[in-house]
Each structure stands twice: as C-alpha cells, then as structure tokens.
Amino acid sequence: MIKVAVNGYGTIGKRVADAVSAQPDMEIVGVSKTRPSAEAVIAGKRGYPLYIADISKKADFESAGIAIAGSVEEMIQAADIVVDATPGGIGAKNRELYEKYGKMAIWQGGEAHDVAGFSFSSSCNFDDAKGRTFARVVSCNTTGLCRIIKLADDAFGVEKVRATMVRRGADPGDSKRGPVDAIVLNPVTIPSHHGPDLQTVLPEIDIVTTALVVPTTFMHMHILQMDLKETGDRDKILEMIKNHSRIGLIKGFTGIKSTAGLKEYASDLGRPRSDLWESCVFEDSVSIVDDKELYLFQAIHQEADVVVENVDCIRAMAGDDITAAESIALTDRSLNFEAI
Numbered sequence: 001m002i003k004v005a006v007n008g009y010g011t012i013g014k015r016v017a018d019a020v021s022a023q024p025d026m027e028i029v030g031v032s033k034t035r036p037s038a039e040a041v042i043a044g045k046r047g048y049p050l051y052i053a054d055i056s057k058k059a060d061f062e063s064a065g066i067a068i069a070g071s072v073e074e075m076i077q078a079a080d081i082v083v084d085a086t087p088g089g090i091g092a093k094n095r096e097l098y099e100k101y102g103k104m105a106i107w108q109g110g111e112a113h114d115v116a117g118f119s120f121s122s123s124c125n126f127d128d129a130k131g132r133t134f135a136r137v138v139s140c141n142t143t144g145l146c147r148i149i150k151l152a153d154d155a156f157g158v159e160k161v162r163a164t165m166v167r168r169g170a171d172p173g174d175s176k177r178g179p180v181d182a183i184v185l186n187p188v189t190i191p192s193h194h195g196p197d198l199q200t201v202l203p204e205i206d207i208v209t210t211a212l213v214v215p216t217t218f219m220h221m222h223i224l225q226m227d228l229k230e231t232g233d234r235d236k237i238l239e240m241i242k243n244h245s246r247i248g249l250i251k252g253f254t255g256i257k258s259t260a261g262l263k264e265y266a267s268d269l270g271r272p273r274s275d276l277w278e279s280c281v282f283e284d285s286v287s288i289v290d291d292k293e294l295y296l297f298q299a300i301h302q303e304a305d306v307v308v309e310n311v312d313c314i315r316a317m318a319g320d321d322i323t324a325a326e327s328i329a330l331t332d333r334s335l336n337f338e339a340i
C-alpha cells in the first residue's frame with residue numbers, strides 16, 4: 001500500500017483524500033489543517049488522522065472536541081508521498097520539509113513549475129513521472145487544455161491553439177471572493193498563464209491563451225480554436241472524445257447548454273460533491289471550419305478534474321510499474337467514474 005499524506009485539507013485536499021482512500025493500492029495516513037473548522041470535523045468523521053501545521057494550536061482543536069494525531073512533520077514522516085494542497089505560494093515553502101525527511105511530494109497548479117521542475121498530466125506524460133521525487137499537477141484549466149489538445153494533436157497534429165478561459169469567480173464554499181457584478185479581465189495582459197503552463201507539459205504546442213473571471217462558482221468554460229496540421233474530421237474527433245476516459249461529451253439532446261445544467265446533471269448522477277472529474281465538451285460546438293480549424297466549447301469543474309490526476313501521479317511516482325492507461329482505468333474504476 002502506498003502511504004499518502006495530504007498536506008492542506010481544503011477544496012482540493014479533501015477530494016484527493018477521498019479519491020486516494022477509494023484506491024486499492026493506497027491509504028491515507030494523515031491530513032492537515034491549520035485551525036479548527038468544519039473541514040477538520042469532516043476529516044475526523046472520514047477517519048483520517050488529523051495533523052496540524054502549528055502544534056501550539058493543539059489546545060484550540062482539543063477544546064473544539066477535534067482529536068489531533070500530531071504535527072505536520074510527524075505526518076510527513078509517516079508517509080511515502082505527500083500531496084501538498086495548501087494554498088498557492090504556501091506549498092513551495094513546504095518543500096524543505098519534504099526534502100528534510102526524504103519524501104516524495106506532489107504540488108498543485110497554484111505553485112510555479114519550478115517548485116518541482118516537472119509538471120504532470122495523466123494523459124500526456126504519465127511515464128515521465130516515474131522515478132521522480134517531486135512533481136506538480138497542473139491547474140484545473142491547464143489540465144482541461146492538456147487533455148483535449150493532446151487528443152487533437154494525436155489525431156491531426158496541432159499547428160497552433162488560441163483559447164479563452166471564462167473562469168469562475170470563487171469556489172462554491174468561498175464567500176470572500178468575487179466578482180459579484182463584473183466581468184474581470186484576469187489578467188488584462190495577454191497571454192494568461194495557462195498557455196505557458198500548458199507548455200510545461202506539452203512544450204511543442206504553439207498556444208496563446210486569454211482569461212477573464214465572471215460571477216459564477218461552478219466550473220470554468222473554455223472557448224477553444226485549434227489550427228490542425230492535417231484536414232480535420234469531426235466524426236473522428238467525436239469518436240476519440242467518446243473513447244477518452246477523462247473527456248465527457250455533452251450531447252445536444254440533453255438540453256444542457258450551461259454550467260448550471262452540468263451541475264444538475266452531476267448531482268442527479270449521484271457524483272460525490274457533484275464532482276465532474278472529466279472535461280465536458282459540448283458535442284454541438286465541435287466544428288471544423290475551412291478544413292483545418294477546429295472549434296469547441298468545454299466546461300471544466302475546477303474543484304474536481306485535478307483530483308484524479310493527483311491519484312495517477314501518486315501511482316506513477318510511488319507505485320508498481322504500470323502504464324498510464326492501466327492507472328487511469330484503476331483510478332476511475334475505484335471511484336465508479338465513467339466519463340459522461
């Protein structure tokens with residue numbers, strides 16, 4: 001069994017902990033919080049040993065009736081590999097802790113590529129993670145871009161990509177962020193970080209991305225245009241999407257044309273937390289123009305798509321020798337996840 005610690009039990013960390021627990025070859029040895037909170041209570045209810053970043057806060061937890069297993073340093077020592085899901089910028093500061101105890105670690109997309117020197121996407125570079133001590137799973141948006149661009153590149157070759165990310169303003173449980181009534185250019189400069197971020201995984205792709213933020217909480221929406229090297233074939237693209245285990249195809253007859261419709265669908269499917277681990281490509285948007293231009297819309301559930309990638313990354317780094325396809329299949333099967 002691969003012993004996994006999750007440092008930072010928040011939006012991403014709690015989902016990674018649940019996904020890891022569902023795997024037959026992994027176990028959670030601990031999760032961490034900084035202060036007593038609703039999520040700390042949930043960690044206890046899930047049976048995850050709870051460790052704290054600042055052990056001097058132990059009394060605060062105990063007076064709230066929350067049992068503490070020890071300090072984050074103790075948690076790290078108990079693990080084979082640490083998934084660092086602390087807020088962007090904090091994770092990089094934890095690197096010396098992982099080095100101190102000689103542990104493998106995986107960071108999230110809020111950290112720069114340099115934190116690990118290697119950025120990961122299950123369907124693009126699984127084998128390159130093998131034997132590494134450190135890796136970073138690219139951000140939710142970049143994960144969505146990696147999946148579909150790799151697919152198009154494999155099918156027809158991709159000459160260049162131009163994409164706009166319409167980003168959610170805050171996660172559903174976050175009442176501090178906005179905007180409440182604005183469309184915010186984020187960033188106002190071009191390109192956004194997503195293109196260069198994609199190139200940390202697929203360096204040969206010519207890509208320019210732009211991004212803005214809107215007052216929603218569930219999912220980002222991508223407007224994608226790819227110039228193909230060869231003449232595109234819509235039916236072939238659709239077939240490849242249907243066969244891709246991490247890309248779902250939203251069919252026109254469903255009437256789903258929005259992130260709201262997808263949220264309802266995920267909920268009706270009985271997905272935990274309404275999570276959509278797959279990218280959601282709208283079938284009717286998939287269009288070939290002038291033979292070689294491919295257009296499509298895809299929605300990305302920011303809280304979910306990176307979760308399954310973290311599980312594969314753990315397996316690539318700390319597991320038995322296994323192929324990407326085998327790991328992806330095992331991860332998904334263990335979660336009862338079949339792309340829509």
Ligand SMILES: NC(=O)C1=CN([C@@H]2O[C@H](COP(=O)(O)OP(=O)(O)OC[C@H]3O[C@@H](n4cnc5c(N)ncnc54)[C@H](O)[C@@H]3O)[C@@H](O)[C@H]2O)C=CC1
Nearest residue numbers: 008009010011012034053085086087088108110140302303
């Ligand atoms: N929320 C999202 O939609 C996505 C987030 N990410 C990335 O995942 C990472 C985590 O983001 P979220 O889960 O959204 O953040 P979050 O704020 O929801 O959770 C972070 C957790 O880390 C804990 N924490 C803070 N400082 C800590 C420390 N020093 N030691 C241990 N725990 C500490 C907090 O208590 C909190 O539970 C970031 O790099 C972010 O960019 C990636 C994809 C999507």
Ligand SMILES: O=C(OP(=O)(O)O)[C@H](O)COP(=O)(O)O
Nearest residue numbers: 109110139140141142167194302
């Ligand atoms: O990794 C994400 O987005 P990103 O790919 O746009 O950086 C997550 O949705 C977190 O984004 P945030 O930095 O707006 O919280």
